[in-house]
Amino acid sequence: MVLPIRRIILELPAWVGDWVVAHPLPQAATDRLSVDQTRMRWVIDLAQEQVARGSGGPFAAAIVDGNSGALVSVGVNVVEASHCALAHAEMVAMGLAQQGEDSFNLAASAHPNCMLYSSSEPCAMCYGALPWSGVGRLVCGAAAADAIAIGFDEGEKPADWIDALAQRGIAVTTDCCREQAVAMLQRYASSQGVIYNGGRYGSS
């Protein structure tokens, strides 16, 4: 048998690069928001742009250098467009950061203090990827329950997943701008966005 393909390609939608140029990540706290909230609002805006353009699931993420404040990478969910269930926003952000830095371990890269901002709490896969990524901190917007409430499946993480990450040196902050993140998810749901769920139960 000849293998049909030998490369997986996961690609950001074409508009994302232009959007990042047009909307630079703020380098300081703004509008009475903390630095974390300022960054999370930016990530939620990116997810909202994805919703408005219909280019994929309502999820976005960004990796920020916690020392310099520089944007290291962004990700949006491209599961449908890339025909690949691995392509959650957090996975895209982690993979782009790693390949952009030529390092599978961001902790050993030129950005050793990377922080992952995700518009929603990571699913079981993205949770499992965090310890291998070299990311040192996770900040979440919406909770898993919020994504589940509009029909997405989040998988089964260990009950003590936040402690498990903490023991690996990865600090977790939840509920950062959760209200804004939930509003974005609900706009997606009310616009009749596709709630794709892979696996044995098919898409809904």
Added chain:
Amino acid sequence: MVLPIRRIILELPAWVGDWVVAHPLPQAATDRLSVDQTRMRWVIDLAQEQVARGSGGPFAAAIVDGNSGALVSVGVNVVEASHCALAHAEMVAMGLAQQGEDSFNLAASAHPNCMLYSSSEPCAMCYGALPWSGVGRLVCGAAAADAIAIGFDEGEKPADWIDALAQRGIAVTTDCCREQAVAMLQRYASSQGVIYNGGRYGSS
């Protein structure tokens, strides 16, 4: 800021395509082995070839159509070569199968009864990816403890991960040719293969 890269590329080592042509997956039970054992021995042979060539971590996987017995995809660990911690053997096999079938959900593809054979029990990330993949069955060679014994880190899966997959319609078989899988891992360790572990503790 201009994004440094916008595509993640995960690529099999060049030798894998030739190896698969030269070593077709057996289409029936062989040498007093069951069908599962025959397939797992083949996956362990693929991992052993990876060890012999020094092209990456000692992990291989294959997705087989459980109805026809056809090989759908293979994966080997290309974390180091691809500068990407997502590139575990199971992730590569799942992603290649999905993109090869143009479907993020193998259960809805031309191969709806896909079985994933992995030379080692999946880590927390690969476990989390399984429900999204559309794979219907997982067969493992070495146990997580065996990979940990030679220095790899497997992450934290839920304690009841096998039941959690079963409840999603994904049957799990463990310890298939475990002895042979462990021997392969030990050959890697004794050849002083790199035990890379990403994350906050750096590589060991």
